[in-house]
Amino acid sequence: MRPYRNEYTMLDVPPLxxxxxxxxxxxxxxxxxxxxxxxxxxxxHRD
Structure with a gap:
């Protein structure tokens, strides 16, 4: 998921x-x- 970090956000996982x-x-x-x-x-994909 690292290259796609701008496309997907995992809100359930703590930021730390x-x-x-x-x-x-x-x-x-x-x-x-x-x-x-x-x-x-x-x-x-880049916008």
Whole structure:
């Protein structure tokens, strides 16, 4: 969801978790190679 953060907002998740925990989880996922299958995903829509 990171590249699409301008299109989607998760209001149920506290801002502290969105700001600190989510980036840690994403970084760990990148280190483990969990995002390779999304390399060729379409670019996010910009207004």
């Amino acid at each position: 978790v969105q700001r600190f925990v989510f980036p840690l989880v994403v970084g760990l996922g990148m280190l483990l190679g969990k995002y390779r299958k999304y390399r060729e995903a379409p670019a996010p």
